[in-house]
Amino acid sequence: MNRSYNFSAGPAMLPLVVLARAQKELLEWNAGMSVMEVSHRGAAFMALVASCEERLRLLLRIPANYKVLFMQGGASAQFAAVPLNLLGDRKTVDYIDTGVWSQKAISEARRYANVNVAASAKEANYTTVPLQSAWKLSADAAYLHITPNETIQGVEYHQFPQGFDRVLVADMSSTLLSRPVDVTQFGLIYAGVQKNIGPAGLTIVIVREDLLNKASALTPSILNYSLQAPEHSLYNTPPTFIWYMVNLVLEWLVEQGGLAAMAAVNERKATALYDAIDSSAFYKNTVDKAYRSWMNIPFTLAQDKRDGLFLEEAEKVGLMNLKGHRMVGGMRASLYNAMPEEGVHNLIGFMQDFERRYG
Numbered sequence: 062m063n064r065s066y067n068f069s070a071g072p073a074m075l076p077l078v079v080l081a082r083a084q085k086e087l088l089e090w091n092a093g094m095s096v097m098e099v100s101h102r103g104a105a106f107m108a109l110v111a112s113c114e115e116r117l118r119l120l121l122r123i124p125a126n127y128k129v130l131f132m133q134g135g136a137s138a139q140f141a142a143v144p145l146n147l148l149g150d151r152k153t154v155d156y157i158d159t160g161v162w163s164q165k166a167i168s169e170a171r172r173y174a175n176v177n178v179a180a181s182a183k184e185a186n187y188t189t190v191p192l193q194s195a196w197k198l199s200a201d202a203a204y205l206h207i208t209p210n211e212t213i214q215g216v217e218y219h220q221f222p223q224g225f226d227r228v229l230v231a232d233m234s235s236t237l238l239s240r241p242v243d244v245t246q247f248g249l250i251y252a253g254v255q256k257n258i259g260p261a262g263l264t265i266v267i268v269r270e271d272l273l274n275k276a277s278a279l280t281p282s283i284l285n286y287s288l289q290a291p292e293h294s295l296y297n298t299p300p301t302f303i304w305y306m307v308n309l310v311l312e313w314l315v316e317q318g319g320l321a322a323m324a325a326v327n328e329r330k331a332t333a334l335y336d337a338i339d340s341s342a343f344y345k346n347t348v349d350k351a352y353r354s355w356m357n358i359p360f361t362l363a364q365d366k367r368d369g370l371f372l373e374e375a376e377k378v379g380l381m382n383l384k385g386h387r388m389v390g391g392m393r394a395s396l397y398n399a400m401p402e403e404g405v406h407n408l409i410g411f412m413q414d415f416e417r418r419y420g
């Protein structure tokens with residue numbers, strides 16, 4: 062076996078032990094059937110659904126007054142589901158624009174609500190988060206939406222806005238389960254699972270109970286939290302195999318010591334790579350140091366004509382998918398939970414060697 066280190070922004074690496082376990086159980090998971098072949102309403106699968114929720118509640122210390130949903134359609138479906146479910150009898154919603162994913166959330170919300178962009182990092186070329194003191198919140202917004210980790214720009218909030226009584230909604234797609242988070246600061250958290258939590262196909266939604274039962278009559282049933290919650294997210298046929306994989310990843314996270322332990326490893330990985338970038342004149346990351354992401358680290362080479370060669374040589378030594386997003390250019394290394402520290406050290410070693418040869 063020759064496994065690469067996959068630095069993709071998602072779908073991303075999965076822990077090897079999780080893949081091996083799935084391989085072992087693939088033909089026979091329960092009663093002589095693969096998990097892909099069982100009914101989603103049968104006892105065995107329902108037990109899996111319950112275990113998945115329990116593990117997530119344990120990892121994130123989710124209080125009893127929050128519902129946990131496993132939905133479909135990715136975080137992109139939540140861009141519509143959030144305003145459809147939470148607007149109620151208000152007209153306005155507040156959004157903070159910190160990059161590409163905030164903008165996608167904003168343009169989808171505009172179909173259903175008046176969107177007030179309370180602050181934007183556009184003038185800083187999306188290399189920072191606007192200071193909370195400069196946010197122009199509207200008086201009567203149904204909620205305030207933030208994107209705690211901008212996967213493309215590599216900008217992350219390391220603290221969340223505080224000191225105002227407003228329903229805070231967060232798209233945590235590329236950060237959820239990478240570190241502890243105080244769920245009680247939020248009215249709603251959502252995240253696609255394909256970065257830190259599993260293969261693509263499910264979206265976790267954690268929503269405070271008092272925000273249910275406000276959905277617009279036009280909300281598609283499949284996106285309606287108040288219909289999904291009493292059905293344990295089994296309103297229709299879910300991607301059962303993905304759910305099974307998510308449950309295995311959650312088990313692995315518990316075994317690793319939970320989110321505080323993951324945070325320590327993730328901070329070490331990110332710090333090592335930023336230190337390597339900052340100590341070289343050949344590599345550069347322009348994100349404001351206070352907001353540099355632990356998960357997605359974009360960087361450029363001093364000579365961008367070498368980008369193609371960098372990627373080609375990296376792949377030859379098993380360092381895959383380092384090409385930056387086309388909107389930002391250069392490189393991007395995504396260091397989600399399943400990326401071992403060794404993968405980051407190999408990348409740093411390769412970068413130093415490349416610089417010696419071409420810098």
Ligand code: PMP
Nearest residue numbers: 135136137162212232234235253
């Ligand atoms: N939000 C963020 C922060 C993301 O990184 C992504 C995916 N890269 C999305 C939303 C969209 O997710 P999906 O493809 O699951 O709809």
